[in-house]
Amino acid sequence: xxxxxxxxxxxxxxxxxxxxxxxxxxxxxxxxxxxxxxxxxxxxxxxxxxxxxxxxxxxxxxxxxxxxxxxxxxxxxxxxxxxxxxxxxxxxxxxxxxxxxxxxxxxxxxxxxxxxxxxxxxxxxxxxxxxxxxxxxxxxxxxxxxxxxxxxxxxxxxxxxxxxxxxxxxxxxxxxxxxxxxxxxxxxxxxxxxxxxxxxxxxxxxxxxxxxxxxxxxxxxxxxxxxxxxxxxxxxxxxxxxxxxxxxxxxxxxxxxxxxxxxxxxxxxxxxxxxxxxxxxxxx
Ligand SMILES: NC(=O)C1=CN([C@@H]2O[C@H](COP(=O)(O)OP(=O)(O)OC[C@H]3O[C@@H](n4cnc5c(N)ncnc54)[C@H](O)[C@@H]3O)[C@@H](O)[C@H]2O)C=CC1
Ligand SMILES: O=C(O)[C@@H]1CCC=N1
Numbered sequence: 001x002x003x004x005x006x007x008x009x010x011x012x013x014x015x016x017x018x019x020x021x022x023x024x025x026x027x028x029x030x031x032x033x034x035x036x037x038x039x040x041x042x043x044x045x046x047x048x049x050x051x052x053x054x055x056x057x058x059x060x061x062x063x064x065x066x067x068x069x070x071x072x073x074x075x076x077x078x079x080x081x082x083x084x085x086x087x088x089x090x091x092x093x094x095x096x097x098x099x100x101x102x103x104x105x106x107x108x109x110x111x112x113x114x115x116x117x118x119x120x121x122x123x124x125x126x127x128x129x130x131x132x133x134x135x136x137x138x139x140x141x142x143x144x145x146x147x148x149x150x151x152x153x154x155x156x157x158x159x160x161x162x163x164x165x166x167x168x169x170x171x172x173x174x175x176x177x178x179x180x181x182x183x184x185x186x187x188x189x190x191x192x193x194x195x196x197x198x199x200x201x202x203x204x205x206x207x208x209x210x211x212x213x214x215x216x217x218x219x220x221x222x223x224x225x226x227x228x229x230x231x232x233x234x235x236x237x238x239x240x241x242x243x244x245x246x247x248x249x250x251x252x253x254x255x256x257x258x259x260x261x262x263x264x265x266x267x268x269x270x271x272x273x274x275x276x277x278x279x280x281x282x283x284x
Pocket of ligand 1: 020022023024025046047052081083084090106107129131132184
């Protein structure tokens with residue numbers, strides 16, 4: 001892809017991208033792309049909600065529409081960013097406007113084979129599973145391409161998702177439900193743990209403010225340490241855990257309650273739900 005020097009220290013391409021759905025995840029992706037990968041003016045967003053569109057237009061200079069329109073045909077990439085429940089209806093309306101574009105879906109569960117059928121056999125589809133830390137450029141996205149995706153389109157898909165973090169390519173679409181369960185939904189598990197730590201802090205006599213400050217900083221610090229350390233996470237855990245000490249007491253309590261087993265079961269249930277979404281809102 002050719003990048004253009006904007007004369008102000010930034011480089012953008014002329015890549016034209018349309019988003020169908022301008023909600024949370026689309027906004028995170030557009031925030032990473034606009035003015036960095038491509039000009040906001042090269043991004044077109046379709047959403048039923050005029051307020052969401054106005055907000056995106058003001059923040060990023062994107063063009064907008066409340067229904068699928070001719071601008072889509074001029075796009076090289078179409079990002080499907082509606083809920084799985086809305087996908088079939090949206091794709092049916094999109095179908096007349098899809099020719100050679102790369103179609104990039106971020107929806108949980110909905111399989112490429114169903115998107116391909118709804119699009120009349122269109123085979124340039126990349127399924128992606130990003131996560132909300134994309135909002136601050138720290139997302140991670142699992143991705144898988146169908147056979148009809150060219151090497152250049154694959155690079156373009158990677159460029160788009162790397163604008164908001166890192167990417168992991170899969171060789172088998174079936175594995176994307178596992179990615180959804182681990183990293184797609186994962187931020188919610190972390191927030192849940194932070195909320196529990198805050199509640200414990202309060203029950204131990206700290207204020208809500210002190211509790212949230214301690215819990216958040218502990219997650220940020222521990223996550224950074226795990227990310228930066230070459231050592232296994234299990235070793236980092238053992239270093240905190242003095243025999244007969246406080247951490248030992250806490251971890252023994254967690255083991256007795258099988259917290260690890262509960263987390264593993266919870267993540268697996270998210271993967272199952274991904275498959276169910278595909279069955280429920282994909283297959284006809
Ligand atoms: N929120 C998350 O953490 C993640 C979400 N996803 C996937 O991203 C997709 C979008 O999720 P969110 O952004 O969280 O949802 P959201 O509800 O914030 O955004 C969906 C948007 O689609 C719009 N919409 C509904 N029907 C439409 C139609 N017929 N035409 C055009 N626009 C329409 C809605 O007005 C809304 O703005 C989902 O498929 C979800 O599975 C993927 C990874 C993470
Ligand atoms: O909960 C969901 O279905 C979406 C997919 C991953 C994160 N949120």
